[in-house]
Each structure stands twice: as C-alpha cells, then as structure tokens.
Amino acid sequence: MNNEFNFLEARVEWDERHASLLKDFLDGLAFHGIRYVILKNDDGLPYENHSKDVDIVIEPSRYRDSARIIQSCYKKHGVSHYKVHKFERLRCWYGMNPDTRFAIHIDLLEGFLHKGFEMFPFDVLYAHSQKNDNGIQVLDDLMGNVVLLLHSTICYHSIKEKYAKSIAKTFQAEKDDFAVLLKDILGVSAANEMVTLLAAGRYKEIAKKGKHFSHQSKFRLLIKHPLFSIYNVADFLWEKVCRLLLNLNRYNTMISVHAPDGTGKTTFIEHFGNELGFYYVCAANDLLDTYHFRPNILPNLGAAGEKAGVMKQDKDFTNPHRAKPTGKLSSLLRMTYYWLDYVVGVPLILRKNAQFDKITIFDRYIYDFISDPERTRINLPFRLRMMFAKLTKKPDIVFILEADAETIHKRKQELTIDEINHQLKSLHRLAVSGKYFHILDAMKTPEEIAKDAIKLAFDLTTNKLQ
Known part of the structure; x- marks a missing residue:
C-alpha cells in the first residue's frame, strides 16, 4: 500500500x-x-x-x-x-x-x-x-x-x-x-x-x-x-470461497489514475478518496488501498541490480526521463518482467481487498507503459505495449486527467512541453480504446474534478435509484 x-x-x-x-x-x-x-x-x-x-x-x-x-x-x-x-x-x-x-x-x-x-x-x-x-x-x-x-x-x-x-x-x-x-x-x-x-x-x-x-x-x-x-x-466458508476465488470481480472495485507529471494526480486522488470516504461514511484509509504504478511483488530492476551487486541504482527521481531507452531485446525483457508483476501481484491485491470490500486505487498503472515508456526505458512499438496491457487485469475505471501542456508545465517543470504533449496524445489515443477509460477536465479545481469522478464512479459501480 x-x-x-x-x-x-x-x-x-x-x-x-x-x-x-x-x-x-x-x-x-x-x-x-x-x-x-x-x-x-x-x-x-x-x-x-x-x-x-x-x-x-x-x-x-x-x-x-x-x-x-x-x-x-x-x-x-x-x-x-x-x-x-x-x-x-x-x-x-x-x-x-x-x-x-x-x-x-x-x-x-x-x-x-x-x-x-x-x-x-x-x-x-x-x-x-x-x-x-x-x-x-x-x-x-x-x-x-x-x-x-x-x-x-x-x-x-x-x-x-x-x-x-x-x-x-x-x-x-x-x-x-x-x-x-x-x-x-x-x-x-x-x-x-x-x-x-x-x-x-x-x-x-x-x-x-x-x-x-x-x-x-x-x-x-x-x-x-x-x-x-x-x-x-459452512455458509461462512463458502462466502469466503466466492469472495476470493469464484466471484472475485463481484467484491472488487479497481480504479487507476493517469496524467502527465504536474497535472495533479496526487491532489486529485486525495480529494477523490476523501469524497469516497464521506459517501461510504468511513475514514478513507479504511476504505481504500492505494498503490503507485505497480503491485511491487517483484522489485524494481534497478534496486534488484544494486542488491545483486551488478549495478548502482539511479535515484534521481526528479528527472523521470534521465536514462536512455534500452535496446529492443532488453526492452522486451524489461516489459515482460514488469508485466509479470501485474499478472502475479494484482490478483493477490484484489483477493486481499475482496475480504473487506475495499476499493483498490493505482496512481498510474500498466497503461503508463503506453503513455510514458521513456520513464521505464522501454523502447517497443505501441502495438506490442498495448498487447501487454490487454493481457493484464483491467481496472473497472481508468481516469485520465487532461489539461493543456502549458498549464501542466507551469505547475511542474519535470517534463518539457513537447514531452507533455506527446503523453497527452498517447493518453487520448488510449482513452478511445475502451469504455472503462474516462477523461476528466484537470483545468477545473480539485474539488470539481473529484465531484465529477464521484458521479462517474457511482454510476458505474453502485445501484441507481434516481
């Protein structure tokens, strides 16, 4: 978490x-x-x-x-x-x-x-x-x-x-x-x-x-x-089996949030989480289980390499595109390694959270390999990266925050305007690939964005009366 x-x-x-x-x-x-x-x-x-x-x-x-x-x-x-x-x-x-x-x-x-x-x-x-x-x-x-x-x-x-x-x-x-x-x-x-x-x-x-x-x-x-x-x-144990094995999707809600750095993902997730806590009449920490990018069942390759003594991990996280992409074969191996982390880790997380009807939120997910492959030094064709994404457990809802590149750059200067525009274009291309993708206007205030997200989430994951 x-x-x-x-x-x-x-x-x-x-x-x-x-x-x-x-x-x-x-x-x-x-x-x-x-x-x-x-x-x-x-x-x-x-x-x-x-x-x-x-x-x-x-x-x-x-x-x-x-x-x-x-x-x-x-x-x-x-x-x-x-x-x-x-x-x-x-x-x-x-x-x-x-x-x-x-x-x-x-x-x-x-x-x-x-x-x-x-x-x-x-x-x-x-x-x-x-x-x-x-x-x-x-x-x-x-x-x-x-x-x-x-x-x-x-x-x-x-x-x-x-x-x-x-x-x-x-x-x-x-x-x-x-x-x-x-x-x-x-x-x-x-x-x-x-x-x-x-x-x-x-x-x-x-x-x-x-x-x-x-x-x-x-x-x-x-x-x-x-x-x-x-x-x-026996009835209690059968319900456990249904929750953890037979009907896992019924007891799970998984949401991921994507946007270029500087758009306000963290602020949005905090406001959105607090609103969910309000409407479920509980503390957000009791309702939500949040993750950053990956389940991390498998360690980061840089950390694993440093531990094995074969390399020193680059920890300059202020520059997400500091390292050059690797070759095709190395990229394929890296992509496969991280994909396995999702394949193994996500079901484990969902089974854990299904026991208590918790909502799982990923701040970035495997779709980050589509919109920002440079961050993980992946140098593979778009279609191949999409194939890996399609072979991964899909969230119930994917929120994509959109704002103009100049505004994002003013908020945070980690990326150039060209890099931001490239990511926005990739995210927009991703948004039209499935009904579970939803674009939110990040030019609004955090409170307004959270309210829009709440309405969407309730329409998709709860029962309507009105």
Missing part, C-alpha cells in the same frame, strides 16, 4: 434528512410486522446519531422484505445511488447522493454472528429490548453492554475507553445478571475468568485475551447447537 496520500476523515453530520429516512424505515418495519432492535449507540435515535452508522438487528428470514422497505425509503428520501456489502448475515446499506451531498449507512443484521457462530440469536436480543424515549426498539442497558463487551473483545481484540466506562457502570449495577449472560455465551469457566477481570477493571487484559474468549464461545456454541453451527460455518 502507498502511504503518500494525506487522506482525511470526513464526518457525516446527522440531520433531519437522516432522521426522517430512518424513522420512515423503522415505521415501515413495524407496519409490515417485522420485529427489530437497534444494536448499540441508540441514544437520541432517530433524531440524533452519535455513531457513524445505525446497526439494526431484524428477524431472521425477513431480510428480503426489509430490503424492499429500505430501498423504497432511500428512493423516497432522495438517495440517488446505493451499494450493499454482505458479510455473513450482515448487509451494509450505503446510500448516497452527490448532488445534495447526502450519505447514510444502515446495517441490517439477521442475528449476531462471528465467523459462522451465532453469538446472540435475534430472539435473545429482542427479549432484552425496550423502547427508547422516541419510541424506537433498542437493547436494554444490560444486554447492550454485554454485546458491546463481547463484540469489542472477540471481533476487534480492543475495548475503547468510553465503552469500558459504560460496561463497568452496568457490570457494577447488575453483576449477577451480567455473569449469567456471559456464562450462556462463553461457558462457566471462561465467563468466570472474564467476570474476575471485569471486577478488577482490567479491560486491556480482557482485550488481549480476545482470541481465547472467541475460541471458548465458539466451542460452547458448537456443543450447544452442533448442526446449526456447522451449517453456518
């Missing part, structure tokens, strides 16, 4: 639009007789939300009805695009509208599962629910903090300080009932161990033993519900 980008966390402010949408959705669930309970961070809902998203546990087998209701509510309240990410029985519904700068994230869960094991069945959660001051069905304080404790410990092996304070307060007030719920999930021995640590306020130690408590809970569930657990684990 490339760490040169300065991504920011853009927070979505919950307002009356979010409140009205959520209330309509919850009213719709009630109207259709679908029981639900808000999982955590429910204070003030639906009018206030102190979290990034809203976690709603719904009755198992009622997801399809719930999906129709939420889709209808999204459309009614002006959501233009939506995307659903599925993890086991959790569906993350992201709603967005770039024209009104609106974003919302609602999670629908059919029970509470972790790697195929159902920690908290819906009926158990619902039995420990009540209505808040605004008439919303939420977990009672006891179950809410038990869920918070086990979710933080087992899933993240970390307990935030504010969560620890809430858990400690409830544990002190309802110690016996707290222990009963823990024993039902973890078994007597592990529950007693956790209760001892809770009584001593040793939350960091609880978090460190996250794997231990996770294994204990899963063993307990396997003994209590063997067939049900085996079925759910």
